[in-house]
Amino acid sequence: MEAMRHASTFLLPSSVEIADVLSSPAYALVVLNQPLPRFAPLLWERAKLRVCADGGANRVFDGMPELFPDKDPGEVRFKYKPDAITGDLDSIRAEVKDYYSDLGVKIVDESQDQETTDLHKCVAFIRDYTPILEKSNLHILVVGALGGRFDHEIGNINVLYYFSNMRIILLSDDCLIYLLPKTHRHEIYIESSVEGPHCGLIPVGASSASTTTTGLQWDLTETGMHFGGLVSTSNIVREEKITVHSDTDLLWTISIRKSS
DSSP states (O other): OOEEEEEOGGGSOTTSOOOOTTSSOEEEEEEOSSOOOTTHHHHHHHOSEEEEETTHHHHHHHHHHHHOTTSOHHHHHHHTOOSEEEEOOSSSOHHHHHHHHHTTOEEEEOTTOOSSOHHHHHHHHHHHHSOHHHHTTEEEEEESOSSSOHHHHHHHHHHHHHTTTSEEEEEOSSEEEEEEOTTSEEEEEOOTTTEEEEEEEEOOSSOEEEEEEESBTTOOSSEEEOTTSOOEEEEEBOSSEEEEEESSOEEEEEEEOOOO
């Protein structure tokens, strides 16, 4: 079975030389309607495509200047303008929509689709927009996906399963989450300066009859996991490389370190 490799190099400071663990992935950034994490500007700089989901445009408009209190708000807003805004557009403020529209930002009204979430719409937009040559190594970073209403969080996690053939990372100030598909063995390279040590492997979609790991404080050896029984939460990374092999899709989550 082929190995899939993962690393949170997108969280490393721009001044840090990054090893070629994942062959220089191409990043797209999605901003949802929650407060911006402190590292939002870093992700913005790393991304080749930036998409706001409806009210996420309000968060960029209001929140980016707050992250640069010593700079002119107008200059910050101009610098951090998204490439596109999509969703059902029921949350974006009129003045924010007009501001970005006047700057030439692409605005896609998907209000006719009430069957999918705004994150789903954004991922579909990125999938159809991204050049074919970049799709094989595309990583979609999503801020604002965690926190707030629990049903929204579950909807965002469901998007990971719906687009299981795409690499999507949900981020908050406290942690990140992504899917480990059962179609691959997984090698997770820990960036200990920005993440860990607390982590978890969670069988949300289906029970696991056999999961095996290396590199954790409490490794699993052909272990079954299910809700109502064992679930590997509050685990701890002990090595720079974690391996996971499971008979079902698992969610991987790891804490994000606070800035010192």
